[in-house]
Amino acid sequence: MDGINLGLWILVADWAIRIVALAWIPLRTRPAAARSWLLLIGFVPLLGLPLYLLLGHPWLSRERVRRQAEASAAVRDGQAPQAALRWCPAEGTVAGEAVPLVERLGAFMPVRGNGVALLDDYDASLARLLADIDAATHRVHLLYYLMFDDAVGEAVADALERAAARGVRCRLLLDAMGAKRGLRRYARRLRRAGVEVHAMLPGGLRWRRSGRADLRNHRKIAVIDDDVAHVGSQNLADALFVPGHPNRELVARVHGPIVAHLEAVFASDWYLETGEVLEVAPARPTHADDVACQLLPSGPAYPFPNAGDTIATLIHLARRRVVLTTPYFVPDDAILGAMRIAALSGVEVQLILSASNNQRLTALAQHASYEELLACGVKIALHRPRFLHAKHMSVDDDIALVGSINLDIRSFALNAEIGLLCYDPRVVARMRAVEAAYLADAEAVDLAEWRRRPRWRRSLEGIARLADSFM
Incomplete structure (x- = not known):
């Protein structure tokens, strides 16, 4: 009898956690992250809830x-x-369109x-x-x-x-x-x-x-x-x-x-x-x-995701060419959508990543985005032989952004970051020379070849992409 009562209480607690999580988590967490947490709690409630309480909401004092x-x-x-x-x-x-946004977000x-x-x-x-x-x-x-x-x-x-x-x-x-x-x-x-x-x-x-x-x-x-x-x-x-x-x-x-x-x-x-x-x-x-020049500070102490909003806006505003260099590429939907729309609109979008990566989960998660981007015309290059830890961006011939900002959810939501925007063709020309040096030691990712990767690999990439949304 005691065993039956214990099992009943565990079942009630199990479902109570699921119901409370469904009502509570979407109010405190971004939709993409909320879906990931609810999926985890749905599978393992007694593990998922403590993890969410510890790491689920990016709160700051x-x-x-x-x-x-x-x-x-x-x-x-x-x-x-x-x-x-x-x-x-x-x-x-x-x-002219980017400057007011950056100033309102970061105060500079x-x-x-x-x-x-x-x-x-x-x-x-x-x-x-x-x-x-x-x-x-x-x-x-x-x-x-x-x-x-x-x-x-x-x-x-x-x-x-x-x-x-x-x-x-x-x-x-x-x-x-x-x-x-x-x-x-x-x-x-x-x-x-x-x-x-x-x-x-x-x-x-x-x-x-x-x-x-x-x-x-x-x-x-x-x-x-x-x-x-x-x-x-x-x-x-x-x-x-x-x-x-x-x-x-x-x-x-x-x-x-x-x-x-x-x-x-x-x-x-x-x-x-x-x-x-x-x-x-x-x-x-x-x-x-x-x-x-203009500074772009960002971080969880600000009311908005300054870095993510600015980078997505710059991609949307680009008229001819955008080059993005980052070691960690696990962007949110806004950045992915901006890159896709820019490429389909005829803007040359070049993404430069490192062929090696010191974070395996991040590497798997970023691979999950390659096929969609390649299919809409984004060019992806993998740099060798060094680990390309540089983080910068150039837009047309007029704007360069350099700093500590990665193109991942961590940089947009969890880290305090800094970016320096330079509105000057001479600085952009110097950055283009740096980008050309990266590309000279890089291998382009081919869409047809990428689609031939094994199914088990695709499954791991999808799981990793979900896991990176836990915040």
């Missing part, structure tokens, strides 16, 4: 959301006295008078960063997702120690999960040298003050002396920090008013983590190259 809103308001107010630096695109152009106006150098040599880019730190006279601010305990991490720590010894005010923000090894190795040492070090989104016993455990700050920003800044995809680690996957990156080294805007992003993240308000210096005099 109210305090962080409030601080981000305050920081964004401060950014808008701080730009008001600098109206003379505003760049105004011509009406009816792609930039486009500014003229910048210098932009694209650095695609891994070691040379790091050497340039270290040289800039060594030349600092009053301030060094570094914000990075990953700092490894290797030769590069050691070199950066040494440079910060030298700067602090000269009286330079040094601050270092590192993601608590991505830079765990770097924080463990260098945090105490750097603090003893006078460097202010903080871990972002620390979790642990402090999780209620941060958010869901896998929300991360994925930005890579360095600001030195209010004069020069670096922004892009490159972390503070050796190119081979993932064995077997030597990274290839792209970083923009910038001068001009945009440096003050990158400083404002650092100050915002510093405020989110510490509650301390940093003074952001006014924008410096303009650079002779006169490149128009």
Whole structure:
């Protein structure tokens, strides 16, 4: 009798979980993700519900959301006295339609008078960063997702120690999960040298003050002396920090008013983590190259998916050619739809991915999109021999986007990211040269050959695509 009662209670609990999940999850989660969670809970309710409670909703603490809103308001107010630096695109152009959207989403106006150098040599880019730190006279601010305990991490720590010894005010923000090894190795040492070090989104016993455990700050920003800044995809680690996957990156080294805007992003993240308000210096005099630039910050603290909305819009607005470079391609329906419509409308859409991938589930999930894209005319190229970790985009001959944003759901919904938009044909031409170098060492994916892959492989790809929607 007891066994019958126990079985009945398990059956009732089983169905109660399913019914509650059906009524509750769609109210809190994106439709695609909700379908995936309901499918999992429908199969294994007693496992699916705890997983959803832990990872199902990308919540962030109210305090962080409030601080981000305050920081964004401060950014808008701080730009008001600098109206003379505003760049105004011509009406009816792609930039003319994109600029207002980016400004409303991320709070940053486009500014003229910048210098932009694209650095695609891994070691040379790091050497340039270290040289800039060594030349600092009053301030060094570094914000990075990953700092490894290797030769590069050691070199950066040494440079910060030298700067602090000269009286330079040094601050270092590192993601608590991505830079765990770097924080463990260098945090105490750097603090003893006078460097202010903080871990972002620390979790642990402090999780209620941060958010869901896998929300991360994925930005890579360095600001030195209010004069020069670096922004892009490159972390503070050796190119081979993932064995077997030597990274290839792209970083923009910038001068001009945009440096003050990158400083404002650092100050915002510093405020989110510490509650301390940093003074952001006014924008410096303009650079002779006169490149128009605009920042695109995004992340779960913002009310909208800034990165995803902007990239989808740029694809829709393109008139001739779009090139997208990313290591992780698991986009949402909006990005897939934009790429499909652009290609079918006659726009050349080129997707450049890495032939190797250090995340197997992601690799399977992105394969699930290839056939649909190839069938509508999107070109897909797989780059070898390095792991192409660069993240950038070019639109027609006028707009380049470079930063930390991957074309995946994680970057759009879970990570704090940064993108630099350059509205300048010269920067786009330099990015086209970088893209051409990728394509020279890449193999095009052929639709007919791709369709011949085994059925079991297609099934795995479909399952992986569903699993990536769990958020």
